[in-house]
Amino acid sequence: xxxxxxxxxxxxxxYGELDESTRAQVDQYFKEHPEARTELEGxxxxxxxxxxxxxxxxxxxxxxxxxxxxxxxLYWRKYVAIAATLLLIITFGWVSKFNVSYDENxxxxxxxxxxxxxxxxxxxxxxxxxxxxxLSEVHSDMRGMQVSIDDNRSFMENSIEKFSxxxxxQINNLLNEQKQQILAEMNQxxxxxxxxxxxxxxxxVVSFSNxxxxxxxxxxxxxxxxxxxxxxxxxSKQEVFEEALYNLSVEVDALxxxxxxxx
Amino acid sequence: xxxxxxxxxxxxxxxxxxxxDPIALNQLVKLWYKRIYNFSYKYFSDHDQAMEVTxxxxxxxxxxxxxxxxxxxxxxxxxxxxxxxxxxxxxxxxRKWVFPFMKVQxxxxxxxxxxxxxxxxxxxxxxEYAQTELKELLKRALKILPEExxxxxxxxxxxxxxxxxxxxxxSISENTxxxxxxxxxxxxxxxxxxxxxxxxxxxxxx
Numbered sequence: 001x002x003x004x005x006x007x008x009x010x011x012x013x014x015y016g017e018l019d020e021s022t023r024a025q026v027d028q029y030f031k032e033h034p035e036a037r038t039e040l041e042g043x044x045x046x047x048x049x050x051x052x053x054x055x056x057x058x059x060x061x062x063x064x065x066x067x068x069x070x071x072x073x074l075y076w077r078k079y080v081a082i083a084a085t086l087l088l089i090i091t092f093g094w095v096s097k098f099n100v101s102y103d104e105n106x107x108x109x110x111x112x113x114x115x116x117x118x119x120x121x122x123x124x125x126x127x128x129x130x131x132x133x134x135l136s137e138v139h140s141d142m143r144g145m146q147v148s149i150d151d152n153r154s155f156m157e158n159s160i161e162k163f164s165x166x167x168x169x170q171i172n173n174l175l176n177e178q179k180q181q182i183l184a185e186m187n188q189x190x191x192x193x194x195x196x197x198x199x200x201x202x203x204x205v206v207s208f209s210n211x212x213x214x215x216x217x218x219x220x221x222x223x224x225x226x227x228x229x230x231x232x233x234x235x236s237k238q239e240v241f242e243e244a245l246y247n248l249s250v251e252v253d254a255l256x257x258x259x260x261x262x263x
Numbered sequence: 264x265x266x267x268x269x270x271x272x273x274x275x276x277x278x279x280x281x282x283x284d285p286i287a288l289n290q291l292v293k294l295w296y297k298r299i300y301n302f303s304y305k306y307f308s309d310h311d312q313a314m315e316v317t318x319x320x321x322x323x324x325x326x327x328x329x330x331x332x333x334x335x336x337x338x339x340x341x342x343x344x345x346x347x348x349x350x351x352x353x354x355x356x357x358r359k360w361v362f363p364f365m366k367v368q369x370x371x372x373x374x375x376x377x378x379x380x381x382x383x384x385x386x387x388x389x390x391e392y393a394q395t396e397l398k399e400l401l402k403r404a405l406k407i408l409p410e411e412x413x414x415x416x417x418x419x420x421x422x423x424x425x426x427x428x429x430x431x432x433x434s435i436s437e438n439t440x441x442x443x444x445x446x447x448x449x450x451x452x453x454x455x456x457x458x459x460x461x462x463x464x465x466x467x468x469x
Contacts, residue, residue, distance in 0.1 A: 008441035017426050046452040053401045061296045
């Protein structure tokens with residue numbers, strides 16, 4: 001019974017992974033069947049050709065970044081951070097008495113407790129009332145103005161009527177009266193002005209005389225001082241003169257006997 | 264076959280990251296980001312979708328690392344997350360109606376990444392051109408594969424997972440993985456032959 005290697009055996013043979021005894025059998029078979037050997041050699045050649053495809057170079061080998069030792073903490077850290085933030089917000093809200101509420105009246109947010117606001121109807125009522133007040137005030141103001149305008153008009157109409165009724169001489173009298181009145185006023189004004197001028201002039205004279213007096217006293221004092229100086233000067237000159245006289249008499253006295261002797 | 268360098272410090276880093284050490288976690292991301300990105304990129308051939316899946320995968324890793332019981336199964340656990348997000352992304356894209364101009368934009372991004380990737384490597388223009396051309400063809404070939412085959416092939420060919428690990432990631436039997444691998448390789452071989460791609464037409468260095 002002759003051995004014929006299976007395809008599997010041939011593949012293993014080709015790669016040198018066949019056990020010792022089977023390999024010997026295959027070798028034996030190849031000796032008997034050289035065409036089978038040629039067939040396998042063809043495969044071997046294919047393998048050689050295939051091995052010409054060399055490895056590709058890898059463009060970039062990345063590295064892994066390992067998480068830290070305390071990865072448990074890293075995992076929980078974000079939750080702790082969120083909790084801390086919430087706690088902070090709540091504490092801040094509590095400290096600042098921040099209040100948020102939502103009910104049928106609507107959403108409310110504010111510091112310290114927010115009081116109940118007015119309802120829509122109340123606000124509308126208030127607005128309507130306020131509007132009525134303003135309107136009535138405006139109406140009364142307008143009425144007052146109307147009345148005063150009417151008064152003025154009637155007064156002016158009356159005056160015109162009066163004037164038109166007066167006779168000509170009476171009008172002249174009236175004008176004369178007015179004229180006299182104005183003249184009297186002008187007189188008064190002129191008198192008043194005259195009085196004022198007089199007072200001003202008097203004061204001017206007084207101040208001038210005062211000034212003049214002080215100037216005179218000053219001059220007299222200057223003259224006095226000049227005289228005093230002159231006196232002093234005369235006295236000193238007199239002394240000098242007397243001393244000179246004395247010196248002269250002494251010299252004369254000294255010379256006199258000599259003269260006597262000579263004579 | 265290309266060997267994926269083992270990451271001996273991964274176990275230690277996982278233990279530290281599980282205890283909530285951010286440096287260990289970032290280190291873990293740095294270690295695995297390129298793998299998950301390339302896995303998703305090969306699955307979608309699209310930078311944006313690959314980035315989407317990669318980012319989702321590491322966000323999920325950061326969230327669920329504590330629930331990982333066996334530290335040695337971290338690799339399959341991480342790929343399972345990525346694979347699930349890949350399926351989800353496929354479902355999402357099927358539902359989504361994509362504007363044509365958006366597609367253009369993502370194509371630009373791809374080109375940009377390809378260009379930066381190629382300039383970063385050796386500057387042999389011939390080899391670069393051959394690389395780019397082959398890559399485009401391989402992309403197209405992978406795209407043709409059914410999704411479950413594509414994922415298995417990528418995990419095996421480019422991510423270097425063991426068949427047992429792939430079974431674990433995709434919650435399927437090891438035999439299913441093997442069979443999918445076999446059929447996928449067969450399809451790829453046929454496809455490449457159809458495009459006249461072989462050792463002679465593609466001058467590669469081994």
